[in-house]
Amino acid sequence: MEISEAQMQVDAWIKTVGVKYFSELTNMVLLSEEVGELARIIARKYGDQSFKNGEENLDLADEMADVLWVLICLANQTGVDLESAFAKNMEKKSLRDVTRHQENKKLK
Secondary structure, three states, X not given: OOHHHHXXXXXXXXXXXXXXXXXXXXXXXXXXXXXXXXHHHHHHHOOXXXXXXXXXXXXXXXXXXXXXXXXXXXXXHHOOOHHHHHHHXXXXXXXXXXXXXXXXXXXX
């Protein structure tokens, strides 16, 4: 699926099932909340913390999708074409960091 298609699907869902977008501020807070839920799983699965009873079946992929969903909502609300923005960001990183990481002794 293209990113633009995902943006259209989210927009269609919001306008039919979801009625309307939450405010940008509310969605920013929700994005922070979803990132926190993702971080909780990462900290327990790959970090030093252990799962609490009942947390063992938390779904990493689902939490990542929740983050993506809210990010797409914010992009739609603010007129950001994520596909174009991502392409520009990749170009920026490719030009700026062309040798940076290969020369980083910490990464070797």
